[in-house]
Amino acid sequence: MTMPTPLTGVVPPVCTPLTPEREVDTASLVRLVDHLVSGGVDGLFVLGSSSETAYLTDGQRKVVIDTVAGHVGGQLPVLAGAIDMTTPRVLDQVRAVTAAGADGVVVTAPFYTRTHPAEVARHFRLVAAGSPVPVFAYDLPVSVHSKLTAELVLDLAAEGVLAGLKDSSGDEGNFREAVLGARGRADVPGFSVLTGSETVVDAALGMGADGVVPGLGNVDPEGYVRLYRYCREGEWALARAEQERLCGLFGMVRVGDAGRMGGSSSALGAFKAALFLRGVIACPATAEPQVPLSSGEVERVGKFLAGAGLL
């Protein structure tokens, strides 16, 4: 389907359910997509960081996009991550996900290599030239180790290179600059600014953001859909209360023992444990080499669900 301009609303990054053998569990993936769609989301983002895309082989990535695009194609927009180190490899990813039906692609700056602002711009220009669908820039300094400035992103939008920004940087100052630019500049019509920061969605929408891409939205899509609606309706007190309930729920990302595993293992493990406990997916396994949550840690995830009224 054609990507709305701008893309708005709640567009969760879809977790990738795995079997105990760490293969993509397509039945669970379909259930998860149904859970999100029936929760009222406005689009889906597959193969992003919350989807463990960094851990999926190309074959598994293909299964994911085939499954999701095959299941919902045309009903709502499907964004797909095209996450790889540099332009030629990203273009291969773009070809794969668009062949399978992605309506838009999400692309980071080059990583692993040392880079330069001029090369980041060149990268996005080449990717856009080779992509049959709109390109969203993905700002994720914790993974990419460089920062996309609002100015660079907006200038590339004005060139017709970028259709939107998915900001998971946690840098709300630069985010607001992007929002103000997207609204204020005449040369970037339809540019979409989306936040990936689960706990400041009310603030981001209050600033004028177009939408939200919350990893935690896998666990509680209805919550984020309500939050989005309250913000759009200017019901700020209701929005804040809903957001604060979600902030409480978000505490689950730290259940994993930091002495024993990385932050990624803890957060993704918690999201999957929550989906498992809620009966959405069949197995909470995360991809290798992430250390799994212990049974006690999974139990604590359950308490977060109960605390947020979800169990």
Next chain:
Amino acid sequence: MTMPTPLTGVVPPVCTPLTPEREVDTASLVRLVDHLVSGGVDGLFVLGSSSETAYLTDGQRKVVIDTVAGHVGGQLPVLAGAIDMTTPRVLDQVRAVTAAGADGVVVTAPFYTRTHPAEVARHFRLVAAGSPVPVFAYDLPVSVHSKLTAELVLDLAAEGVLAGLKDSSGDEGNFREAVLGARGRADVPGFSVLTGSETVVDAALGMGADGVVPGLGNVDPEGYVRLYRYCREGEWALARAEQERLCGLFGMVRVGDAGRMGGSSSALGAFKAALFLRGVIACPATAEPQVPLSSGEVERVGKFLAGAGLL
């Protein structure tokens, strides 16, 4: 062929010549390999950082390893990088390069994801379990954004997981600790410690390192072979003079204007310009999105070659 234990000597990371259209130039690649072999090197390392592996598609990577292993297979050991973000993706790379004939694989810690020492260890264990050939750890914090400590590497060697360390960290203190451990510990027989730091090879060999993996060795393999031999013979004054000549030559990595391009573009561009000027490869192009050297910058590369007696 069977990997020597330990692997020793000069094992250059082989540049990947490209055509003007940025496809692998196999004729030039074969000439480059011949240039290295006739220069006296002890092994080849393809698909490493100096090979622009981060910029090569999987198809291009296959062309590279097929070409090199096909050309020299059995004559001298061929190490291949299996560079990707996490365990499942690295294992795909391992399968590809070993099917094509790699005698050993070179693997980094996970990147792009946030990780943890326990997960780094788990990663190497799983990769080794899935690899038909010996695994060398690749320490490259500038790209991977985490550091492999000597202790972790040696403990994994003692478990039979790692066959060697390719250290491009520039951290000579930790490097020496790895060398001393490799010599001093009874539980790591045959473990190979290799430095990737072009300008301190005499120092590394003086500490007891097994070998050297110099990007600049593409340009002047004879120089590094002489340097290695002087060090092995205890001819430290000759070694130092040879090393200092190579330090002068290495200055080429900074010909690129830092205001216009990244450090990677400058260094890889210079190596390729030098190979072009020496008549080894047909085209000095680097992969996208690297900014190419200007003609004035290429000219300065020529001056470095002349200064080192290579033109």
Next chain:
Amino acid sequence: MTMPTPLTGVVPPVCTPLTPEREVDTASLVRLVDHLVSGGVDGLFVLGSSSETAYLTDGQRKVVIDTVAGHVGGQLPVLAGAIDMTTPRVLDQVRAVTAAGADGVVVTAPFYTRTHPAEVARHFRLVAAGSPVPVFAYDLPVSVHSKLTAELVLDLAAEGVLAGLKDSSGDEGNFREAVLGARGRADVPGFSVLTGSETVVDAALGMGADGVVPGLGNVDPEGYVRLYRYCREGEWALARAEQERLCGLFGMVRVGDAGRMGGSSSALGAFKAALFLRGVIACPATAEPQVPLSSGEVERVGKFLAGAGLL
């Protein structure tokens, strides 16, 4: 005077006017304080980052606190930075500023040294034990190179060590966690959470923050006072419009050429140029070794003032 618990409202970090010879210009400093007080601010924060405290000698720091406390002492609370590398040096700074009349001190984690969460906690405990006035933690990772987590700060508050948090980290997720903890935990009554991020004040107050410490408040105190009042009154549309005007004004921090000077020089130079152009201070000089703005750059500051209706 006794520090309000919690401290609320607009508490600008007071710039330190200098003479052309780089001595503290006390006449200008008094005028600046009057400008802020008549603008309606609720407190003053001297010797913070925007005050160039890192550039002031101990003698100059004493002149600043003597001048400000002498001029406004008792009228409104005066917080003073006690910025130094480690506990013993910070305690010397605490003694100096409290002897001169500071009503509260603002203290970072240790810097320059490598540190550890247990040592950060120990540091704040020892500083609080040696301080006759309340201690506010100052979270400024760009300078200190470590992060104060909400959990650590709130636990120290519960121990009676910390009276508040001045957050200039730009990490709004952790900030909100601190705000929610300050409100939700029974063991931290009166704890004050203040943001130093000029461009997201409406968002921070919307989350429940107690107050704001905006460097840009030197230039336009009335603007921040209005913004604060709109937020407190729930006039979110007015708040957003005021905040967006201030976002536009904040653009001045980037007038300085990044190829010629650091970000600090540009931002502090712009604030001082604006105060000079508005007639508040006699000389826009910044401390050594900051590169001064060019006359063209100062002119551009004037355009930002005009754009925000301040000239």
Next chain:
Amino acid sequence: MTMPTPLTGVVPPVCTPLTPEREVDTASLVRLVDHLVSGGVDGLFVLGSSSETAYLTDGQRKVVIDTVAGHVGGQLPVLAGAIDMTTPRVLDQVRAVTAAGADGVVVTAPFYTRTHPAEVARHFRLVAAGSPVPVFAYDLPVSVHSKLTAELVLDLAAEGVLAGLKDSSGDEGNFREAVLGARGRADVPGFSVLTGSETVVDAALGMGADGVVPGLGNVDPEGYVRLYRYCREGEWALARAEQERLCGLFGMVRVGDAGRMGGSSSALGAFKAALFLRGVIACPATAEPQVPLSSGEVERVGKFLAGAGLL
């Protein structure tokens, strides 16, 4: 006394013994200085990182330089750290230590503030203009969070600004570039390049470094003096054996539990425990807020001493 040009030999950074109450223990400091001088060192460096200068008040710093300069003044050169955040504060430190008799000062780039290469150069120029004694640049990125390139340092040397470089960066590539520049450039006569890296002294001297500033030299000055002599005499096998013995001894820096304290606490705690166990100083206390070694950890320091033949 006049600083030799270049300064050469073993110049240990002198630890600062403290009483149990964390005051400078001048009697122990004098004994430590005698221990170093009788060990054959060529100079002393007080108020550096190994001296815990970041933890000493200005009053304590004065006691240190008064004590050391008063005790050895004129016998051998005394370098003093003038460690503070920016130019004006560094100049105050320079005045204090030179008034007390320092023969040279050691100065870092600005820290805590965001800086820029042009401002780093301006900083050193202003410090040198205000210093009655030669200025050595101190490269310590782990503390200062910026890097001094060989090119910048040598250009400042050519201007007459810098007399030497004390490199504790662990970046031996840049170090070698500084050494080669110091020898190869006609415009930097007498420039001294010193390494602070305890475990690669043989390598550094093999490259042509002028001297060494080893924290571990407090514990075993004779060892470093022997090592220096072997290197100067070209006795590389003896040098390597001596260096490897010292590498073993250096292992003490990791006795402290990383879960309980920072790396600084562990390393400085170990050096002081070793000096205490060897009977040189009266109390092994380190400054606040460093977590002290446990008795078990101190015992392990003893084993390192025994292993190196020092107990």
